[in-house]
Amino acid sequence: MQKVSELINNPFIQISPFLHGAIFSRIIVSGCNKYFLIPSSFKESKKTKTKLSNILVEKYIESLNFYTQSKNNKWINEKTRKENYKDIFWDANLSSLKSSYIIINDSNITKEKFLQMIHFNLLVQQYIDENKLNENKKNFIRGFIETRGSIDLSRNYISIDYFYDSISELKRAIVLIDHMSVPGNCLNINFRELQEQFKTGINKRNTQLRIKLDWYIKNIGILNEYKEKILLDNNRSIDKKNQYITYFKSLTNIEQFINKSSMFNYRVNFYLDNVLNKKLNDFQVKVLKAKLGMSSNNENFKTKRNIFVKEMCRIVKDDKCSGCFDRYNINDRSFIHAKNNKYYFEIHHNIPFANGQEFDVLENLVKLCPICHKMLTKGIALEKDQKKSNKKYFNIKWRC
Numbered sequence: 226m227q228k229v230s231e232l233i234n235n236p237f238i239q240i241s242p243f244l245h246g247a248i249f250s251r252i253i254v255s256g257c258n259k260y261f262l263i264p265s266s267f268k269e270s271k272k273t274k275t276k277l278s279n280i281l282v283e284k285y286i287e288s289l290n291f292y293t294q295s296k297n298n299k300w301i302n303e304k305t306r307k308e309n310y311k312d313i314f315w316d317a318n319l320s321s322l323k324s325s326y327i328i329i330n331d332s333n334i335t336k337e338k339f340l341q342m343i344h345f346n347l348l349v350q351q352y353i354d355e356n357k358l359n360e361n362k363k364n365f366i367r368g369f370i371e372t373r374g375s376i377d378l379s380r381n382y383i384s385i386d387y388f389y390d391s392i393s394e395l396k397r398a399i400v401l402i403d404h405m406s407v408p409g410n411c412l413n414i415n416f417r418e419l420q421e422q423f424k425t426g427i428n429k430r431n432t433q434l435r436i437k438l439d440w441y442i443k444n445i446g447i448l449n450e451y452k453e454k455i456l457l458d459n460n461r462s463i464d465k466k467n468q469y470i471t472y473f474k475s476l477t478n479i480e481q482f483i484n485k486s487s488m489f490n491y492r493v494n495f496y497l498d499n500v501l502n503k504k505l506n507d508f509q510v511k512v513l514k515a516k517l518g519m520s521s522n523n524e525n526f527k528t529k530r531n532i533f534v535k536e537m538c539r540i541v542k543d544d545k546c547s548g549c550f551d552r553y554n555i556n557d558r559s560f561i562h563a564k565n566n567k568y569y570f571e572i573h574h575n576i577p578f579a580n581g582q583e584f585d586v587l588e589n590l591v592k593l594c595p596i597c598h599k600m601l602t603k604g605i606a607l608e609k610d611q612k613k614s615n616k617k618y619f620n621i622k623w624r625c
């Protein structure tokens with residue numbers, strides 16, 4: 226059996242990237258700190274007609290073991306766990322648990338300490354030095370996301386319940402951006418603590434870490450055949466199939482996800498500074514929600530513009546009007562803003578935001594001088610001029 230001592234006594238030990246990701250994703254302490262259990266769970270979905278059979282679960286466990294590459298230890302099904310580990314139990318509702326990887330805590334260390342050691346081990350792995358999304362990084366991401374991720378077709382995400390009870394645990398998710406080449410705007414962390422239902426105790430839903438489904442199925446792929454069926458039954462077509470991984474064609478037109486980490490990191494740090502373990506009154510919650518761009522009536526981010534994308538656009542894009550920079554001097558079209566001593570620009574969505582949240586991304590935003598922006602207002606300028614203008618923005622090679 227896998228022992229904690231084997232993993233931590235040699236800080237340079239090779240842990241397979243897949244297992245590393247799964248450990249990073251979630252550790253459940255059980256049997257009075259005797260075991261660290263790494264769970265893999267998923268539920269039957271109404272989005273496919275395929276029945277979730279034991280055969281599919283066993284196939285999935287086979288793929289977990291294939292990627293974990295461990296000679297000493299295996300992912301086991303629930304029947305085996307119940308027979309062999311009678312002292313493992315927990316309060317949490319884990320009805321969707323399908324398989325677990327059990328590590329014996331023979332060193333009797335805390336989960337926090339274990340995570341620190343595992344984190345250190347990750348930082349000395351050579352594969353994280355490469356700038357591109359290599360196979361090892363993909364395997365880490367699969368371990369992190371797919372062992373517990375559920376497909377959210379309506380919001381176009383893969384979501385995992387994100388459990389944390391300390392700052393270092395909350396920051397685990399940042400490795401996906403900092404070391405695994407996941408573009409920052411593909412990730413979203415949905416904190417629940419500011420939501421009305423959470424505050425009043427009616428429904429304390431877990432915080433969720435979400436990753437863009439289209440980016441994921443195209444770049445990382447799906448290893449669970451049952452999830453593959455869900456996607457196929459919902460109009461996703463297969464791009465490539467390997468022994469266990471199926472890649473899908475991406476549905477979105479905007480495939481250029483930019484690798485900017487700032488927004489995601491900003492949200493995590495904002496949360497640490499302002500929300501975690503703080504006792505907030507109603508007024509403070511209102512202020513924080515406004516700062517995050519959350520409406521106080523609407524619990525969802527779904528229909529809200531992301532103010533950080535707009536701010537990012539102000540920071541990273543050149544101070545040039547995408548409409549008239551080649552014809553006019555900006556001096557004649559705008560003015561110096563008193564606050565930052567820079568030219569004033571308005572931020573414009575090329576494809577209107579009303580077409581969907583996926584258009585609230587940096588690639589779809591341009592800086593316009595006040596006159597060019599005004600010209601696009603309905604009924605103000607001639608339609609043919611407006612169309613000409615719009616066409617021009619699409620031809621611009623985005624500088625970011």
Ligand SMILES: [Zn+2]
Pocket residue numbers: 546547548549550558593594595596597598
């Ligand atoms: Zn202009």
